[in-house]
Amino acid sequence: MKFITLENITEGLLTARDIESASGQRLVAKGTVLTRPLINSLKRHNINNVYIEDDSEQNEFTEEEIMFAEEMCRAGVAERFLVRPADPMMETIFKTALRIEAREHLKRKR
Amino acid sequence: MSTLNAKDNIAKLFSRVDDLKTLPAVVLQINNLLRKEAVSIEEVSNTIEKDAALTARVLKLSNSSYYGLSYKVNSPASAIAILGFDTIRNLAVTISLTKSFNKPGKSAFNVKEVWLHGLGCAVAAKALACKSRDLGLQEKAFIGGIIHDIGKLLIFENMPAEMDRIMEMSSFDRTVDYGEIEKDVLGFTHADVGAYVAEKWLFPPELTGTIKYHHRPELNKEDREIACAVHAGNEIAKALCLGKSTFEKARNMNPRIWKELDLTEDDLSGIIPQIKMDFDVILNSLNLA
Numbered sequence: 001m002k003f004i005t006l007e008n009i010t011e012g013l014l015t016a017r018d019i020e021s022a023s024g025q026r027l028v029a030k031g032t033v034l035t036r037p038l039i040n041s042l043k044r045h046n047i048n049n050v051y052i053e054d055d056s057e058q059n060e061f062t063e064e065e066i067m068f069a070e071e072m073c074r075a076g077v078a079e080r081f082l083v084r085p086a087d088p089m090m091e092t093i094f095k096t097a098l099r100i101e102a103r104e105h106l107k108r109k110r
Numbered sequence: 111m112s113t114l115n116a117k118d119n120i121a122k123l124f125s126r127v128d129d130l131k132t133l134p135a136v137v138l139q140i141n142n143l144l145r146k147e148a149v150s151i152e153e154v155s156n157t158i159e160k161d162a163a164l165t166a167r168v169l170k171l172s173n174s175s176y177y178g179l180s181y182k183v184n185s186p187a188s189a190i191a192i193l194g195f196d197t198i199r200n201l202a203v204t205i206s207l208t209k210s211f212n213k214p215g216k217s218a219f220n221v222k223e224v225w226l227h228g229l230g231c232a233v234a235a236k237a238l239a240c241k242s243r244d245l246g247l248q249e250k251a252f253i254g255g256i257i258h259d260i261g262k263l264l265i266f267e268n269m270p271a272e273m274d275r276i277m278e279m280s281s282f283d284r285t286v287d288y289g290e291i292e293k294d295v296l297g298f299t300h301a302d303v304g305a306y307v308a309e310k311w312l313f314p315p316e317l318t319g320t321i322k323y324h325h326r327p328e329l330n331k332e333d334r335e336i337a338c339a340v341h342a343g344n345e346i347a348k349a350l351c352l353g354k355s356t357f358e359k360a361r362n363m364n365p366r367i368w369k370e371l372d373l374t375e376d377d378l379s380g381i382i383p384q385i386k387m388d389f390d391v392i393l394n395s396l397n398l399a
Contacts, residue, residue, distance in 0.1 A: 002380065002383075002384055002387075003237075003240070003380035003384055004178070004379050004384065005178075005240065005379065009178065010178065010180045011180075046243065048240060048241070048245075049240045050243070051380055077349075079359075080348055080349055080351055080359055080360055081349065081359055081360045081361075082284065082359040082360065082362075083284065083361075083362060085362065086362040087362070087365055088375055089363070089365065089368050089373075089375060089378065090362050090363065091339070092375040092378045092379060093345075093346060093349050093350070093360070093378060093382065096378065096382040096383065097349045097350050098380055099229050099383075100350065100382070100383060100386050101351075
């Protein structure tokens, strides 16, 4: 899944999540193909970015491989942080950075 | 030391330098043009086209997957028409400064890695500003990221002995605030230098405060959204190891920053991998990979 800007987006991509207006009204359902008229309509609703499906990385490694690589990389990624993550947002940053590092590690091994 | 003394000391720093060589004339010209009430695409594109190497790089970056255009642009004028003045100005700045700072590191202070960290912060700050209702904010956040640590690079280039001392003191205890060490040694911080330079180089005025307070965005009363984007971009660039910001490590951030940027954990899970991918694309486009 990728979070990308609507500015100059290519037509034909699939939404990965429901898209809602600022008031919470669902505008587009998950799994909808983004056509040009739909993209323009979203822009008129002041939607600037959307989640789209991105299959490029999904099947590259198994979950088991990734988890093993995460354990290998955990200490190195933790070194990048001054102290342990103190709240859910910092925890998310840590976990996502770890996952990215694990994938890079697996790619380098290939 | 008072603010007045800090400004005096920074002015003295720059009076010792023959030329502020890092920002080429063409970028100053573009910044000058963009300050006018009405500027034409032709005026800006003519300025870029005076520099063939810059033109080639601007087009290469404009056509990279970072901008995701569904058709190629083949002139600065069409790049400006599609991507906007601010984006093209930011590309010109990025390319020009990369030329200045893409050097191998010999001392503990690695110029290239610090510059790459600035690039990483720029990409991250722009992505984190994605929910702003101010359409121009993302590009301002990008340029804020590019120049937020430029003070470190200028201090290193012009006061290397002092920079060595700062690096040494900072390596003893990494919990001590880097800015406090700078104030001890220099009487000013890299953030002060960056803010001074942003003004001198004619960048949008809201960037001055953003850079001055990029470690303490809560002190920036006027442009809080962009200050939070650059602050968060700085920490995420460290978490992802996009370049290296001297010895500084990623710090926990005030949760209010995420409220200001209107970002949730879910948003971050989607944005952070995108930041890494975008950074890699730009590195390849600038031949820095």
